Amino acid sequence: MQNFVFHNPTKILFGKNTVSSIGEETLLFGKNVLLVYGSGSIKKNGLYKEVTQSLGAAGATITEHGGVQSNPLLSHVQVGIQLAKDNKCDVICAVGGGSVIDEAKAICAGATVQHDVWKFFTGKKSIKSTLPLTTVLTLAASGSEMNSGMVITNETTSQKFGFANKLLFPKTSILDPAVTCSVPADYTAYGAVDAVAHVLEFYFTKEDPYTPVQDRLMEGLVINAMESCNRVLNTPNDYQARADLMWTATLALNGLTGAGLGKVGFPMHMIEHSLSAFYNVPHGAGLSAIIPGWMRYHAATKPQRFSQFADRVFDIRKGSSSEKAEEGINALESWFKAISSPTTISALNIPKEDIPKIAENALTLAKVWRMQDYDSEKIEAVLNNCL
């Protein structure tokens, strides 16, 4: 185990009928609330009404910033920052999935400075202060509700960049699994894939070879993500299954899995971000298209690691390390297929000819994230494994 600092101050309110606490929780930090949300589905399912009533009853003045889209755009973040400044907002409340929460985090950071917020993403400026953030989560996927990371797409430069800062932890996040019961099958599956991907990134790229405590935690989370997703797809209104998937996704990227692993990479996300930036594919769909190819590319270099994954997650106990490794990857790929998430970039209608362009784009993010072990040749090789 490597040295680490673990400090996750986010307060989680989890369970039925918790959304009505959002007003009280938000007003602990400010009164002029910027309410950030997405395409308006929360107006259809009643969540918007519940949140605004709770905020209003607590005494909030609300400025609205709706219309956040999946793979949230820098230009829309900039509009939100100006709104927050113009209305002297002193707290931000995000109601949505990872995209909405990430955009809200970017507004939290950008609202306290005069320079363009993108400079944080390119590493030209560092965050010194933020507005406080509360959230109501509507999708089990990104983990953003209990971590300090955010991802934004600069549509001018076709760059989907992300980073983390300790000032970006939400103060309070409300997780009511019932809210997610209306999420359709495809996005439920993509969310589960995202949670699995967060675990796999750390599991297979960690610097420290021997981390048994974190291993068991990560293996358990992958099993739970798959099992709960299967149950949800079978019975979309199964509250308990929704709850298991939701808490699993939160724990999959709240800092605990990575604590002690030493340096970790996000290579699958790094490549996927280019797919989202160019083709606007759902993040989870892009990930499942990359994961099997990426794993097969690396399995030969770490057969013991991939074999342990196969053994512990899929109960594959027979054969050599290499055989078990391959069988484990096949099993994961079969699960992606079973939940109708694509397992190749071809399935996303991305032509082979685009690979050099994708690799070039991904490389810019690899440089920002300091993943020196990836050059364009290696990224192309991985992508060729994903056809």
Next chain:
Amino acid sequence: MQNFVFHNPTKILFGKNTVSSIGEETLLFGKNVLLVYGSGSIKKNGLYKEVTQSLGAAGATITEHGGVQSNPLLSHVQVGIQLAKDNKCDVICAVGGGSVIDEAKAICAGATVQHDVWKFFTGKKSIKSTLPLTTVLTLAASGSEMNSGMVITNETTSQKFGFANKLLFPKTSILDPAVTCSVPADYTAYGAVDAVAHVLEFYFTKEDPYTPVQDRLMEGLVINAMESCNRVLNTPNDYQARADLMWTATLALNGLTGAGLGKVGFPMHMIEHSLSAFYNVPHGAGLSAIIPGWMRYHAATKPQRFSQFADRVFDIRKGSSSEKAEEGINALESWFKAISSPTTISALNIPKEDIPKIAENALTLAKVWRMQDYDSEKIEAVLNNCL
């Protein structure tokens, strides 16, 4: 999964050479430091010098309160509270294991009120404010370094009582596994037993029957506690094994395992506390003397649960649920024996005739903890199973 609030604000600094940060971390919260420690072993191994130098260099004024004993006593807590008041201490720094940290927590709570601190333990008063606390952990066991609980023994009434309050989370805890390398074999083993017991209490008493996310987490922690303890006993200076045991013990009782389980009990601790109160046995030794008997008493009522434990933790896959359950308990008992931790109260030289007296004492704690499902008859029956 049941509704829950999870909010653990403790900052963990984990790893080699982290102790030297204690001055800087403590001075974030105050300048007049009450330094709480135990029998003086930290003066022999150099830790006392390192901590006081770090505090001094950061500008602290130090008041010392040493001599905390295992199963810390109320009278000693009261001395510490008076010291803190007389010296106008505004922060407390605990250097030790769970006993030292628990006593420091009691001082944190008692130093801000005029009434006797024991009233918090009997539920006659509730905590409204505390002094801030930082810790340097020296024993992998109690989890107190990252939770809001504390246990103190009132020697006048022979009551070992404990409770939790959200104001009792340490602000910062420093966990350097190298510090624990000098812990002797017996206390290393008792610490691992304590960590296992914390998991088992929740695992077998939880209100909600279906908690797959928490189950995998808990099962992994039990496996890690056993494996890392075995490695440590084999090679006491194995830093990595010490690190795994230390982080496992912290995660075993930091609120995460219990979040979502609904109501849980601490029946094995409830009974063990009476053993410690009467016979001053090490807490972990008392626990391993109770656990197999307690488990056998309950296995018949929850064969599926005990069978899952056997399967997931000990890879026992053959036989009926009852057979697997019994085999799992036997396997755990064998592990206790292998690490030389007692598996019966007879091994602690506690005579059968004392059982009614022990049960009567335990019942007073059962009432404070509101464990209505335990009367003296049931406690005696469990204890008779532990002979």
